[in-house]
Amino acid sequence: MTRLTPTRAWAATILFAAFAILPMITQALGDSYLIVIATRILAYAIAALALDLILGYGGMVSFGHAAYLGIGAYAVAILGRAGITDLGAHMLAAIAVAAVFALITGAISLRTRGIYFIMITLAFAQMGYFFFVSLSAYGGDDGVTLNARSTVFGQPLLENNTALYYTALALLIGLYLLAVAITRSRFGRVLTGARENPLRMQAIGFSPFRYQLTAYVISGCMASIAGVMLANQASYVSPSYMDWHRSGELVVMVVFGGIGNLLGAVAGATIALLLEEWLALLTRHWPILFGLILVLVVLYSRDGLSGFFRSDRS
């Protein structure tokens, strides 16, 4: 179901090309705030992509993916304070910690199904949230402001907003291609099979648990990279990255864009964040409108907004 059809390849090219020329447009408009929003969108797109990998292809509704955003963000803050400022080191640390966290919590959560899985992933993310809230050395509830962004080869290149934007875009494109490769591989097919019919997969000799756990760990690691980007974008890290509302928003993004077609997650993140920004301009109480839209979309459109973006599938 995830053949990189010509249509999809074209759609991906157009979407990413649009992102690539965006800084030139914002420069022409002289609006420097747009690039900040766009960087946030790219970071969330990475996280939504990661979530879609397990939600769309593995059928695992994780309601705790914000935990990985937090892990990535705190990797930047904690290593930065220790004097290690290299972006590569930050990402490696984020990925390593995310992998361990995902391996442990995933192994426990995947023993269960359905509602249990949703609630347990949510609970584990909340555990991470409280861990960082009580970590008073890093500001506890208030969080901590970063002294500087991550460095690349010892150079403070990312202090430039446009450079940070392109770094995020490069990461997003790289991870998108990786995700497409994963879903097209034998591994991805087993994962989809395990979603469709775990019993039958077991009967033909695959252990769904192992494949699902591996996918869960990969997804967590990818989402932690989004956390690294978010921390750099805001130059600020706090437990609010792990708030369960954030996890919910990630699920919303994936659904808005269309479940199980990777590119949709990128589009969904863009739509959801732009909608938020726009509604926030209209009223201080924008969550009421956002929530209303969400409820109506779920109630009145069986495929969510995805129907509009998924003309090539029934």
Place this chain on the structure above:
Amino acid sequence: MTSLFLLQLLNGVQFGILLFLIAAGLTLVFGIMDFVNLAHGVVYMIGAYLAVTFTSMTGSYGLGLLLTLPATLLVGLVLELSVFRRLYDRPHLDQVLATFGLVMIITEGVQVIWGAAPLSVPMPELLSGSVPLIGAMRYPVFRLVIIAAGLLTALGLYLVIGHTRIGMRLRAGASNRAMVAALGVDIGKLFTVIFAFGAMLAGFAGAMVAPVLTVDPGMGEQVLILAFVVIVIGGIGSVRGAFAGALLVGLVDTLGRSFGPILLRAVMEPAAAGQAGRVLAPMLVYILMAVILAVRPSGLFGAKT
């Protein structure tokens, strides 16, 4: 030390009872309707806010509480008839999203109506005293009233579910929904009743804690996630499990926060123990959940996975 322990034990039981009131409605909805309701926590919050308003309107906490019960029942009815009813046969993902949308609407709506600043309900005069515990230690009457009210509710639920016709239908609905419907029970009506009743229990919990906790827009969320932990530990659909799970979570959380650092001090130096205790204590209930799930994936009283 013993009296401090007793004090924290009572606090833990009181917290557990509170969690039970919320988890009971949630577990029934989960177990019977296979429905994920993230909006249950905000109903608890609405209960607390309504208690604030009704108490200041009538000038009496008792009357305020009495008015809150039918009001939250009504809230439950409205939510069920307008939104939830359409979601029962949808995938869990849709249920999660729609109820998440409701959480956003209600949490923000509450701030529009009552403001973002924390509110409080004055403690009713009659129940504002304290009773002597061991020695000089005293315990507030109102917290004992919360414990008593929760225990009475638990007893009532036990009797209704175990020994009445509607309870029988409810249990039957939990084990085989289709069969019960085929035998002529209006399952839709049953769902509505259970749902509204669960909302009332949550509202009751919110109104009960309004005099002892601050009423703020974030109060529902912390409790919601702990109620999930309770249900996962107790086993989905089991009210008995919810009761055991709630007491366990209440006790572990409360005792862990107060005695964790003290216990750690026995094996660590004081400063490190204090820090580690503060970090570990809020995580204890989740670790407890992980351990129980590792041993019994369907929870303590859960029948099936």
